[in-house]
Amino acid sequence: MRPAIKVGLSTASVYPLRTEAAFEYAARLGYDGVELMVWAETVSQDIDAIAKLSARYSMPVLSVHAPCLLISQRVWGANPISKLDRSVRAAEQLGAQTVVVHPPFRWQRRYADGFSDQVAELESGTDVHVAVENMFPFRADRFFGTGQPSIERMRRRGGRPGVGISAFAPSYDPLDGNHAHYTLDLSHTATAGTDAVEMAQRMGAGLVHLHLCDGKGSSTDEHLVPGRGTQPTEEICQMLAASDFAGHVILEVTTSGARSVAEREALLTESLTFARTHLMR
Numbered sequence: 001m002r003p004a005i006k007v008g009l010s011t012a013s014v015y016p017l018r019t020e021a022a023f024e025y026a027a028r029l030g031y032d033g034v035e036l037m038v039w040a041e042t043v044s045q046d047i048d049a050i051a052k053l054s055a056r057y058s059m060p061v062l063s064v065h066a067p068c069l070l071i072s073q074r075v076w077g078a079n080p081i082s083k084l085d086r087s088v089r090a091a092e093q094l095g096a097q098t099v100v101v102h103p104p105f106r107w108q109r110r111y112a113d114g115f116s117d118q119v120a121e122l123e124s125g126t127d128v129h130v131a132v133e134n135m136f137p138f139r140a141d142r143f144f145g146t147g148q149p150s151i152e153r154m155r156r157r158g159g160r161p162g163v164g165i166s167a168f169a170p171s172y173d174p175l176d177g178n179h180a181h182y183t184l185d186l187s188h189t190a191t192a193g194t195d196a197v198e199m200a201q202r203m204g205a206g207l208v209h210l211h212l213c214d215g216k217g218s219s220t221d222e223h224l225v226p227g228r229g230t231q232p233t234e235e236i237c238q239m240l241a242a243s244d245f246a247g248h249v250i251l252e253v254t255t256s257g258a259r260s261v262a263e264r265e266a267l268l269t270e271s272l273t274f275a276r277t278h279l280m281r
Contacts, residue, residue, distance in 0.1 A: 005240060006032040007275045008062040010211070011044065013268065019044045023057040029269055033062040035100070035250040047090045055093065062248045063098040063209060064091045070257040076174065080104065080111045081118060084130070091128045097248060098129045098209045098211065100183045103168040105125040112169035116177050123180060129247075130203040133207045134173035134199060136192035170257055175202055180221040185252070186231045187223040190215025195231050200239060208238065208247035212275055222253040225267055226274045237278035249275055 009031045011022035019041055026034050036050055043049050045067075054061050066087035067075035076083045087099045101119075104112035111118075119130045170176045172192060174183075182203045188211075189196040200207055214229030215222040228232040240249070251271040260266035 002244070002281050003103075003246075005245060005279045006062060006248050007212075007279065008033040008248055008250045009268065009272075009273060010035040010037055010065070010250050012037040012065070012253060013255055013271075015254075015256055017048070020053055021199065021217070023053045023059050025265070026059050028059040029265070029272055031059070031272060033060040033248075035063040035065055035092070035248075035252070036061050036090075036096075037065045038067040038090070039069060039075060045075060047093050050090075051094060060259055061091075061094040061096045063100060063151060063250060064094065064096050066099055066101040068102045077088055079143050080108055081114075084118065085122060088122050088126055088128050088130065092126060095136050096128065098131050098181075098183075099132055100209060100211075102133050102135055103170075103172065103174055103177060105167055106169045107270055108169075112270070115169075116179060119177075129181040129208050130179075131181040131183040132174040132177060132179045132183055133211070133245075134174050134186045134188050134192070134194065135168050135185075136168075136194075137172055138167050156162075171184050173199075175199075180206055181208045182206045182238070183211060185211035185213070185228075186233055186236065186254070187211070187213040187215040187221055190229055190231050191219065191221050193217060197235060197239070197245055200236055205244075207245070209241075210236065210247070210249045211252040212237070212249050212271070214251050225253050226251075226269050227270075231250050234276070234278050237275065241279045249279060251275060 009026040011019045014022045038044050064087050082084045091099050104115050123130050166172045212226050214224040215232050216229045253271050255264045255267045
């Protein structure tokens with residue numbers, strides 16, 4: 001019998017609470033571990049401090065999300081190449097299996113030109129998987145603005161008002177980069193209008209990490225509790241359960257709208273129950 005798939009909680013799922021709150025919730029609700037989102041919060045950047053939290057709550061760090069969001073471009077310096085290397089070293093120190101990274105932004109030209117080679121080189125010297133995540137196009141008018149000068153900039157870059165453009169190179173589909181390992185995010189497939197099942201099938205054995213969440217196809221990244229959107233969350237979970245998938249499933253859901261501790265706890269409990277139910281082997 002294949003071992004059960006471990007289910008973790010992203011530290012981003014408790015935002016705007018701090019990283020330690022994710023460890024506390026994960027331990028109390030029965031998650032198998034956490035995914036560390038490295039971003040502006042100082043503790044999230046301090047790997048020694050994270051190791052202490054992991055020991056204090058008996059919650060392993062299953063994965064590390066590299067600081068590659070727009071809001072974390074200056075975390076661990078400005079050089080994205082160095083930051084990805086540092087993320088892998090952090091994963092090694094914490095005993096994490098996976099580093100999640102986004103495709104490069106188009107304006108990160110040097111990084112984008114060598115990204116596939118860098119990922120392959122990093123993986124050749126470590127047991128950590130560097131799993132490139134599927135993203136989504138930005139609405140051109142949201143990205144550039146709606147005034148006439150903004151519309152002209154948008155058109156020069158190939159965008160049209162109300163139409164999505166990719167800020168990522170070579171695209172927001174990580175399979176265009178021909179990597180060894182991938183993260184599938186089901187909120188991002190919703191925003192992109194991507195067929196999640198077809199993408200999972202294309203990823204094949206390279207799919208080593210799942211961000212379990214949901215979306216309704218909004219132009220914004222929703223990260224709903226699984227089962228509350230339009231994505232084939234049950235089917236994806238059952239597909240992984242029936243396969244030789246040996247990665248981790250991470251609940252990366254938005255709870256920032258919770259009006260109380262009890263409401264946030266209910267959202268995180270519902271998410272975990274969904275995962276356990278549909279990942280059962």
